[in-house]
Amino acid sequence: MSPTAPLLEVRDLTLAIRATDRTVVAGVGFAVSPGEIVGIVGESGSGKTLAARAVMGFVPPAVERLAGSILFDGEEITTMAPKRLRAVRGARVGMVFQEPMTSLNPSMTIGRQLEEGLALHRGLDAAGRRGLILEMLRRVGLADPVGALDAFPHQFSGGMRQRIMLASVMLLRPALLLADEPTTALDAVVQRDVMELMVDLIKENGTAVLLISHDLGMVARYCGRIVVMCRGEVVEQGRSDEILARPQHPYTRKLLAAMPLRGPVRAFAEGSTPIVAVRDLVVDYPGRQRFFARSEPKRALHGISLDVKAGEVVAVVGGSGSGKTTLGQAIAGLVEPGGGEILFEGKPIARRESGYRAYRLNCQMVFQDPYSSLDPRMTIGQLVGEPLRLVKDLDAAARRERVAEVLAEVGLTDGFAERYPHELSGGQRQRVAIARAVVRRPSFVIADEPVSALDVTVRAQVLALFLELQKKHGFSCLFISHDLGVVEQIADRVVVMNEGRIVEQGPRDVIFDAPRHAYTRKLLSAVPGLESTRDGGVRLFWRLAQATSP
Known part of the structure; x- marks a missing residue:
């Protein structure tokens, strides 16, 4: 292969489902040069993952290739012998999957799993393999590499599992890395850390990357070129900065329009009684029972205090493990506090108090999944x-009428009432969860990561629906999220949590434009700010790029 030739070249790739002959990837073509990072973006079902998996010959048995060519380093992948294809996988082409917990074997230690590829492709002895593994685990930021060798995947956080997955792939120094939504389930800081780590590793090895994602902001930050896919077809491709600033295809403009932008400021009366108030809330989780002893309890919340005014949307942000969800569950009565109090309309509530039932009926929750x-x-x-x-x-007829009314409000008409959850898409199921929360006309709603699992356009639709319902019915909301772009669009006030404590809280614009705490600055430095352009695109700018860790 000449120095100027692409490392990977996909030409007119067409894939279809065997049973129905339905085309799922139609005439897709793109190229990746050595050392280049190329992003493929699109909604769920656009065919981006299938196109990438075809490069490694990982197309499901139900899918067949009707046409097209896949050249890797001058060799045709589609006609490659199985033995040669196995030699290319891992050693020359590596893949980082979206969910490391399902791609790491739960019954094998980390050490054994990392050793498999080295034993198969590198031919090193046990001591040589152990040395390379320990060096790579240190490189990806594990505090105790030696201890990690004998640990299992479930003993690590999501961010650490993704680091381990990246280590297992990069150990073999592949020429091409396929990264399929590698940071989707991670919070902003961990997402940035994993991406920066991946970029550092590929620069060291000269690896080319095909990055599959629905996060245009993240793709724009790390990719030199973008390929936009819609319904199995490539609708636009080119330099990242040009596509974001001047999108040519209507679908690309639709994707960019769905990216969250800062909403208008709303004013609330000072000194009014909060609809919900939390004072010095403490939550302890009991330690684990091990043989004849129990480990020390873990304090998840350390004296949390906050107010939510009538009609206000208060967002709680922070990294994984910061206590956001525990706070929401404690306020909803799903977790028993170990101290402090919760007030509803100025009156303390507790499980044994007379007002507790009325509070629980007025407090509803939208869950993450x-x-x-x-x-x-x-x-x-x-x-x-x-x-x-x-x-x-409400009698039976009135209940049916209310159900029909709220289903219409969330856009689920035409027979949706008779369907079952498995017959709905992810966005439709989230609409059902919101309908369940608002059908009683509650005065307070807790929304725990309600859009984290949705792609960009469905997320925009659900957020618009949520804001419309909140405005129509006037309920207050505690909005828990690690997506700061969503928070910037929807929140009136922001509460920043870290390690079970509130480190900063205030009006949204103050928190985003003039953060005081180092942890808040660290969070904001991990995500781009967005501004609309006259050409229907967006301009990305990076807040507090020089922020340091607290």
């Missing part, structure tokens, strides 16, 4: 109507 929070045996109509069973002044 609607699929696991919706009973698969119940229809959508039954699920949305379930909270109305405790409303005494």
Whole structure:
């Protein structure tokens, strides 16, 4: 291969489902040069993951290739013998998957899993393999590499598992790395750390990267070129800065328009009684029982105090493990506090107090994963109507009417009431979860990462729906999220948490434009700010790029 030739070249790739002959990838073509980072972006179902997996010959058995060529380093992948293809996988082409917990073997130690590829492709002895593994684990930031060798995947956080997955791939120094949504489930700081680590490793080895993502901001930051896919086709490709600033295709403009932008400022009366107030809230999780002893309890919340005014959206942000979800669950009554108090409309509430029932009926929760929070045996109509069973002044006909009304509000008409959760898309299931929360017309809603699992356009639709319902019904909201772009669009005030403590809180614009605490600056430095351009695109700018860790 000549120095100027692409390392990977995909030409007119067409894939279809065997049983139905439905084309899922149609005439896709792109190239990746040595040392280049190219991003493929698009919504769920656009075919970007299938196109990338075809490079490694990982297309599912139900999918067949109808046409096209995949050249890697001058060799044709589509006609490569199985033995040669196995030699190329891992050693020459590596892949980092979206969810490391499902791609790491839960029954094998980290050491054994990292050793497999070296034993298969490098031919080193045990001592040589151990030395390379320990060096790579230190390189990816594990504090105790020796201890990690005998640990299992479930003993690490999501960010650490992704680092381990990256280490297992980069140990073999591949010429091409396929990264499929490598940071989707991670918070902003961990996402940046993993991406910066990946960039450092590929620069050291001269590795080319094909990065698959629906996060245009992240792709624009790290990729020199972008390939935009829609319904199995490439609709636009070119330099990242040009596509973001001057998108040519309507679908690209649609993606960029769906990226969160700062919403208008709303004013709230000073000194009014908060709808919900938390004072010095403490939550302790008991230690684990091990043989005849129990480990020390872990304090998840250290004296949290905050107010939520009537009609206000207060966002709680912070990294994974900061206590955001525990705070929401404690306020909702799903976790028993170890100290402090919760006040509803100025009155203390507790499980044994007379006002607790009224508070719980007025406090509803939207969970992060609607699929696991919706009973698969119940229809959508039954699920949305379930909270109305405790409303005494509604008869059966009135309940059915209320259910139909709220399903129409969230855009689920035309027979959706008779469907089951598995028949709905992720965005539709999230609409059902929101409908369940608002069907009782509560005064307070807790939304725990309600859009974290959705792609960019569906996320924009759900956020617009949420804001419309909040404006229409006037409920207050505690909005828990690690997506600072979403928070900037939806929040009136922001509460920043770290290690179970509030480190800073205030009006949204003050927090985003003039953060005081070092941890807040660290969070904001990890995500881009966005501004619309006259050509229908966006301009990315980086806040507090020189922020340091606290």
